Each structure stands twice: as structure tokens, then as C-alpha cells.
Amino acid sequence: MKVYKYRGGNKSILKRDLRSLYNNEIYSAPFNLLNDIFEARFTINENHFALSQMRSVIKEQDLKKINASTLKVLREYADNVNEFGIYSLSKTFEDELLWAYYADSHRGFCLEYELDELMEYRMRDELVIPVDYQEKMPCITDIDLLDFFESKKMAGNLNRKMIGTKSLRWKHEDEVRIVTGQSGLYKYKPSSLKSIYFGCRCDSRFIKLVMKVLCGRGLKYYKMSMKADTYKLERNRSEDCYKGRSYNNKVLATVENGVPYIFEGNEKYVKYINVAIDIVRRLPDCKNIFNADLSVNKGTPSNPVVYVQYESIDGRIQSEYYTLNVLDYYFRKQSKSE
Known part of the structure; x- marks a missing residue:
């Protein structure tokens, strides 16, 4: 919700x-x-x-x-x-x-x-x-x-x-x-923050400051406005001023030796698992990745879900899950920026 x-x-x-x-x-x-x-x-x-x-x-x-x-x-x-x-x-x-x-x-x-x-x-x-x-x-x-x-x-x-x-x-x-x-x-888990909406009167300088502070998080931004001929508000998508930049001063998290260990039959998903690892190691709270594979609890055999487990900077064990469609999108985006 x-x-x-x-x-x-x-x-x-x-x-x-x-x-x-x-x-x-x-x-x-x-x-x-x-x-x-x-x-x-x-x-x-x-x-x-x-x-x-x-x-x-x-x-x-x-x-x-x-x-x-x-x-x-x-x-x-x-x-x-x-x-x-x-x-x-x-x-x-x-x-x-x-x-x-x-x-x-x-x-x-x-x-x-x-x-x-x-x-x-x-x-x-x-x-x-x-x-x-x-x-x-x-x-x-x-x-x-x-x-x-x-x-x-x-x-x-x-x-x-x-x-x-x-x-x-x-x-x-x-x-x-x-x-x-x-x-x-x-x-809180950084990825639980999905979007930020700026008020109708929000100063453009403050909007840019927020985007700068949170650059590299993959957040969506919206600007609220008055809907024509109504007493209602509506949102309009705003372009991220710092799109494509990495998280400020983020040192990539370490990945333990042997990760990912690919089980027989999962070889065709190696690219997806490595892309998921690349995403997670850039998260602001990620310290060390110790496991990555296909999830047995989420997804289906025809449409699997990749999971990555990591230790956060405050010592908690966390998991991230990605569909193949999301990983394909990320891979294409990274390829264009290179």
C-alpha cells in the first residue's frame, strides 16, 4: 500500500x-x-x-x-x-x-x-x-x-x-x-521511499536541492498543480535534474567471493543476477552482498524473480527482489549511458 x-x-x-x-x-x-x-x-x-x-x-x-x-x-x-x-x-x-x-x-x-x-x-x-x-x-x-x-x-x-x-x-x-x-x-529501508511530490508553490531552488541530495536513488518526482476548472489538485511528472548520476559519495558495497553461485539450469539468468547485484551494491545502506540467486518464494518458473541479500551499514540483513523486466530496463539504461 x-x-x-x-x-x-x-x-x-x-x-x-x-x-x-x-x-x-x-x-x-x-x-x-x-x-x-x-x-x-x-x-x-x-x-x-x-x-x-x-x-x-x-x-x-x-x-x-x-x-x-x-x-x-x-x-x-x-x-x-x-x-x-x-x-x-x-x-x-x-x-x-x-x-x-x-x-x-x-x-x-x-x-x-x-x-x-x-x-x-x-x-x-x-x-x-x-x-x-x-x-x-x-x-x-x-x-x-x-x-x-x-x-x-x-x-x-x-x-x-x-x-x-x-x-x-x-x-x-x-x-x-x-x-x-x-x-x-x-x-528505514531506503528503497521504501518511491516518489516525492512538490507543492504548487514549492520553490524551484529547493526542488533542485532535494534532487541533488537524493541523486542516484532512482526516485520519481512530481509537481502538484491546480486542475483546470475544478477544486482539485493533480500531479505532473518532473524531470530529475540529476538523472544518471550515482549516489553522492557512495562507495560501492563489497561482494563476497563466490557470489553469485549459479546452480545448474540457471545459467541463462547470470546476466540478470549480476545486474541485480550491481543495483543493490549502489544502495545507500548496502555494506556487503553475500547471496544472490533466483527466488523460490516469488515469481514463477516462466517468469522468475531475482533476489539479492546484503548486510546493511547498521548490521541488518536485508533482501531486494527484482523482476526480469525491471532488470532488462536497468540494463538498457546502463548500456545507453556507457
Whole structure:
């Protein structure tokens, strides 16, 4: 799924954002500093919050004690939620209000990520929550609590209600949240960033600066504009000013001896595997390639997929996958530039 992050602000904010882009980092903001004052607000019907599933095996007086204790734990947990970090994303890149509020009145930019790839770097107790918009505050039930305490999982109804519910007034944001155990900076897989959209009023000098900082990443660039005779925005493809240049100051990653080891029957794919290795060793986070071959989990015998495994600069084991069509395109592009 494609998700989008709107950014913009004064020079210091833009400088910070460019540094984060260059370093492949996202900032998971403290939950209690989000701009909706009704975050994590919920209701409890204490008269009916009596762990109904246990009534048949627990005496009434004991049940009241358990009920009071459980409510106390719930409120303490609600306080701890403020320590979580939130990276807010949207499912749309063309919402006028999001450009106005979060991208400096259309002077900023919008990042496009592939969510599944963005989540391949394990963060810290992370959870993806599509925000639910409703008229009334969420009501926490005994079932929600029992489910949470039994499963010990972040991805339960309790957290979805407390962290992923907002008023209908925010519905236009179509928000998806990455929730982390703590706020702060987190690394992401560079290839999860796919495109950058520049606002209608974005300065051309800033656009060139972004392209320069991220040259060699293979990103797509778009410029937003007002669609004729409508109250809608549309995107227009922008030429990369630094197309064909390699990633800034990138030293090619090492490839271990014996890679690729070609199994019998795969000889006709040697060119494709070597092209995939060449692509991956230029990635900004690639340190050492230790395996490359045809994938047994992706693709088909008639249309195989090539995979490359590597160690990233921060010690993580990563995999990249490429179809033969993508590798053919890259090979043709490289041949033209030589």
C-alpha cells in the first residue's frame, strides 16, 4: 500500500527534513505532542465494566475488587500511551487541506512510501493502525482488556481504540499510523521511499536541492498543480535534474567471493543476477552482498524473480527482489549511458 507524508516549514525544519531523508530516517513523534487535543480520549461504562466473563466463577465482592483494580491498570496504561511514538501518514497525496496544514501552504513536499517495505526495518514494538473516524469517543470494554492482557500484543482492540480513533472532523486526512514503543528517530529501508511530490508553490531552488541530495536513488518526482476548472489538485511528472548520476559519495558495497553461485539450469539468468547485484551494491545502506540467486518464494518458473541479500551499514540483513523486466530496463539504461 502506498502511504504519504506531508512536510514543510521554515529553513531549519526543511534542513532537518533533508538530513533525515539523506540518512533514511523517520521521526516518530511523542504521542502527547500530536495536534489533536482529543488523542487517547475514551469512555468507560464502569457500571457494566465487571469482567462479565468471570461472573460464574468469582464471588461478587471479589469481582468488585478485581474490577476496581482492572480500571486502575487501564488508566495507568492510558498514561503510558503518552510515551509511544507516532509517525503519521496518509493514504492520499492530493488532499488540499493536508497540503495547506502540513506542507507549509503548498510550499513543502510530500513523500511516497511503500508501507510494507517501510516496515521491513523492525523498529521498536511497532504497530500499523489505520485511523478510524467516528462521531462518538471509543468505549473500552472488559473484552478489550482481556484480549490485551491475554495476547500481550500491541495490535489489539484496546490500542486501536485508544491510539487509532479520531473525530469525524479529521476524516479527510485518511490517516495511517506507525506506532512505536518510544518516540525518536528510526531507520528505514531506503528503497521504501518511491516518489516525492512538490507543492504548487514549492520553490524551484529547493526542488533542485532535494534532487541533488537524493541523486542516484532512482526516485520519481512530481509537481502538484491546480486542475483546470475544478477544486482539485493533480500531479505532473518532473524531470530529475540529476538523472544518471550515482549516489553522492557512495562507495560501492563489497561482494563476497563466490557470489553469485549459479546452480545448474540457471545459467541463462547470470546476466540478470549480476545486474541485480550491481543495483543493490549502489544502495545507500548496502555494506556487503553475500547471496544472490533466483527466488523460490516469488515469481514463477516462466517468469522468475531475482533476489539479492546484503548486510546493511547498521548490521541488518536485508533482501531486494527484482523482476526480469525491471532488470532488462536497468540494463538498457546502463548500456545507453556507457
